[in-house]
Amino acid sequence: MTEMIMGMPITVAIAPRPVSGSAALLCEPKASETRSADRLFVDPAGAASAAPDAARSDVHDLTETAAAEIVFAYLREIDQKYSPYKPESEVSRISSGEIPVDDASEEMKEILRLSEDTRRLTHGYFDVWFRGKFDPSGLVKGWALYRAAQKLDAAGFRNYCIDGAGDLEVRGTNGAEPWKVGIRNPFDPTTIVKVLSVEDRGIATSGTYIRGRHIYDPVSGSEADAIASMTVVAPNVYEADRLATAAFAMGCDGIGFIASLPGCDGYMVDRNGMATFTPGFARYIQS
Amino acid sequence: MKRIRFMAVAFVLIAGLAFGAYGLFFRHKQSAVSAASAATDPNQIPSPTTMTGARPFLASNNSSTTYRDGSYLGSRENAYYGYVQVKAIVSNGQLSNVQILEYPTHAGTSRYINSIALPYLIQEAVQVQDPQQVNLISGATLSSEAFVRSLDSALMRASG
Numbered sequence: 425m426t427e428m429i430m431g432m433p434i435t436v437a438i439a440p441r442p443v444s445g446s447a448a449l450l451c452e453p454k455a456s457e458t459r460s461a462d463r464l465f466v467d468p469a470g471a472a473s474a475a476p477d478a479a480r481s482d483v484h485d486l487t488e489t490a491a492a493e494i495v496f497a498y499l500r501e502i503d504q505k506y507s508p509y510k511p512e513s514e515v516s517r518i519s520s521g522e523i524p525v526d527d528a529s530e531e532m533k534e535i536l537r538l539s540e541d542t543r544r545l546t547h548g549y550f551d552v553w554f555r556g557k558f559d560p561s562g563l564v565k566g567w568a569l570y571r572a573a574q575k576l577d578a579a580g581f582r583n584y585c586i587d588g589a590g591d592l593e594v595r596g597t598n599g600a601e602p603w604k605v606g607i608r609n610p611f612d613p614t615t616i617v618k619v620l621s622v623e624d625r626g627i628a629t630s631g632t633y634i635r636g637r638h639i640y641d642p643v644s645g646s647e648a649d650a651i652a653s654m655t656v657v658a659p660n661v662y663e664a665d666r667l668a669t670a671a672f673a674m675g676c677d678g679i680g681f682i683a684s685l686p687g688c689d690g691y692m693v694d695r696n697g698m699a700t701f702t703p704g705f706a707r708y709i710q711s
Numbered sequence: 712m713k714r715i716r717f718m719a720v721a722f723v724l725i726a727g728l729a730f731g732a733y734g735l736f737f738r739h740k741q742s743a744v745s746a747a748s749a750a751t752d753p754n755q756i757p758s759p760t761t762m763t764g765a766r767p768f769l770a771s772n773n774s775s776t777t778y779r780d781g782s783y784l785g786s787r788e789n790a791y792y793g794y795v796q797v798k799a800i801v802s803n804g805q806l807s808n809v810q811i812l813e814y815p816t817h818a819g820t821s822r823y824i825n826s827i828a829l830p831y832l833i834q835e836a837v838q839v840q841d842p843q844q845v846n847l848i849s850g851a852t853l854s855s856e857a858f859v860r861s862l863d864s865a866l867m868r869a870s871g
Contacts (some may be wrong), residue, residue: 585846590848617842
C-alpha cells in the first residue's frame with residue numbers, strides 16, 4: 425500500500441509479496457491505489473498461515489493495511505513536526521529563531537545530537553545547518569523510516585518492507601525467499617542496474633540531476649568530479665540514508681568512506697556507467 | 712609573539728606535509744582500485760548511451776532540435792524540500808551547459824580530504840536489468856523532476 429507523505433511515495437508491504445506486481449513501483453503511485461490481493465494474514469511468529477480464527481480477540485491485526493496505517497500515521501506526524509516548509513513546524517520555528525535550540529523538544533534535541541554525530545562521522549560533509557538555515561530533513565527521513573519500522577516490530581510484524589521513495593528498510597524474508605532489491609539505473613529510471621538479495625538491512629541511494637549523459641551536480645560544481653549515484657547497504661535505513669547522502673557529496677572518495685565503516689557497504693556508479701563497490705557488498709549481489 | 716610565530720610555522724609545515732601526503736595517497740588510491748570482477752561478457756552494455764529501453768526524459772531531449780544562442784532562465788520548480796531553478800546555456804544552436812541556480816540542500820558541502828585508509832574496491836561495468844524481477848527499488852530522490860521541469864521551461868524560451 426502506498427501513500428504520499430513528506431512529498432514522496434511511501435510504500436509498505438508485508439511478506440509474501442509477489443514480484444510481478446513490482447512494476448507499479450516504477451511509476452508515481454496514485455494515492456487511491458490499494459492492492460487487495462496483498463492483504464494477508466500473518467501470525468505473530470512470522471510464518472505465513474491460513475486466515476486466522478476471527479473470533480480470537482488476542483491476535484494482533486497483522487494485515488498489510490494495519491502495517492501501512494501504523495507507518496503512514498507516524499510519518500504524517502513527523503511531517504507536521506519536521507517539515508522546513510511548514511512555517512508552524514518545530515523545524516521552521518527553530519530555523520527562524522522563534523524557538524531557541526535549548527528550548528527544543530526532547531525528540532528534536534535527539535535529532536540535533538544525531539545530526540552532530542553525523543557531522544563528525546562524515547567529516548562535515550553532512551551538516552543540518554546550511555547557509556544559516558536549520559534543515560535536518562536529510563537525516564529525519566531515514567530516521568523516521570527506521571522509527572516506523574521499530575513500530576511495526578513492536579506490533580508483531582516480522583517480515584515486511586518499507587519503501588520511502590527509494591530509501592528502504594527490509595525485514596525478515598519474503599515468504600521462502602529473501603527480499604529482492606533493485607538499484608535504479610541513474611541514467612534511465614525505468615531500468616535497474618543491480619539485483620540484491622537482502623534480509624534485515626537498510627538501503628539508500630543518493631543521486632543528482634542527470635539528463636542524457638550529463639551529470640549536473642550542484643554540490644561538486646564540476647561535472648568531472650560528479651558521480652551518478654551512491655547506494656549504501658547498512659544495518660538500518662537511518663544509517664544507510666545519512667551515509668549515502670554524505671558519501672555522495674564526497675564524489676569518488678565516497679565509496680572509500682563507506683568501505684571504512686564496519687557493517688556498511690556501498691555501490692557507486694560513475695558518469696561513465698562504471699560501478700565501484702566494497703568487497704562486503706558482494707554478499708548481497710544476486711545479479 | 713614568538714609562540715604565535717612558532718605556531719604559524721608549525722601550521723605551514725603540517726599543512727604542507729598533509730598536502731604532500733594527500734597527493735601521494737590520491738595517486739596510490741587510483742591503483743588500489745582493483746578490476747577483479749570487470750565484465751568480460753561482450754553482451755554487457757558498458758555505456759549509458761547504449762542502454763536499451765531508455766525513453767526520453769524530456770520531450771526536448773532531441774539533439775536535432777536547434778535553439779537560439781544565449782542563456783535562458785528556467786522556471787522555479789517546487790521539489791517539496793526546496794526549489795530547483797536552472798539556467799540553460801545554448802551555443803551553436805545546442806544546449807551546451809546547465810547551471811543550477813537553486814536546489815534543495817540537506818547536506819553540507821565542505822571539501823574535506825580524507826584518504827588515509829586505502830580500501831580494496833571492486834569495479835565493474837553496470838549491466839541494465841529487468842526491474843520486474845525485484846520487489847523494491849532503491850533510487851535517488853525526486854528532485855530530478857523539478858530539475859527537468861525547470862530545464863524544459865528554459866529550453867522552451869530558447870526555441871520560442
